[in-house]
Amino acid sequence: EPEVTQTPSHQVTQMGQEVILRCVPISNHLYFYWYRQILGQKVEFLVSFYNNEISEKSEIFDDQFSVERPDGSNFTLKIRSTKLEDSAMYFCASSERQGGDYGYTFGSGTRLTVV
Amino acid sequence: GQNIDQPTEMTATEGAIVQINCTYQTSGFNGLFWYQQHAGEAPTFLSYNVLDGLEEKGRFSSFLSRSKGYSYLLLKELQMKDSASYLCAVRDHSGNTPLVFGKGTRLSVIA
Numbered sequence: 340e341p342e343v344t345q346t347p348s349h350q351v352t353q354m355g356q357e358v359i360l361r362c363v364p365i366s367n368h369l370y371f372y373w374y375r376q377i378l379g380q381k382v383e384f385l386v387s388f389y390n391n392e393i394s395e396k397s398e399i400f401d402d403q404f405s406v407e408r409p410d411g412s413n414f415t416l417k418i419r420s421t422k423l424e425d426s427a428m429y430f431c432a433s434s435e436r437q438g439g440d441y442g443y444t445f446g447s448g449t450r451l452t453v454v
Numbered sequence: 455g456q457n458i459d460q461p462t463e464m465t466a467t468e469g470a471i472v473q474i475n476c477t478y479q480t481s482g483f484n485g486l487f488w489y490q491q492h493a494g495e496a497p498t499f500l501s502y503n504v505l506d507g508l509e510e511k512g513r514f515s516s517f518l519s520r521s522k523g524y525s526y527l528l529l530k531e532l533q534m535k536d537s538a539s540y541l542c543a544v545r546d547h548s549g550n551t552p553l554v555f556g557k558g559t560r561l562s563v564i565a
Binding site: 372374380381382383384387395397430442443444445446447448 | 489495557558
């Protein structure tokens, strides 16, 4: 079964450093998303991306965050200057259809720890 | 605002049936999803309801009442591997709209 692949699985970084989280969505999917989940809390939407531009973003997705699809397969989330409160599991997701009527496929996540 | 409520925890016995409820108040409605999430893993899609009624898929069924802002996930013939968190999520309008998730219900299946 096709998978969404995320790397690294775990990243530890110092406060103030830049991190790039990488995702390879399913190849025929057109809609891409980043969500995060702080330990013990709910899954929260960050940003959606289609046709090489951001479709929608949440209040969490401030100027410190950016997304990019640098080539035909990768989809990245960059945090420019990490804060302690950015520590969370970050999930990439993709869907074939608009709005993901049949459910997104989530990647296995990157656990980001900011120290 | 958006509000999705689910019980925090439930416990059920192997072989039994359990119903996990979800109520929502959102500005619009264009579909309700249930996801399963094992500890430390990604959510996996279980079901999707956009019209009132029951959708059955094997041991899992999901029900929706739009007028009541209510859904439930029914799990039959519980197995130990069903111990996980079950996430209710709503899409509040059409198009490439993100999902709003509830906090999830942690289900423990005991022998």
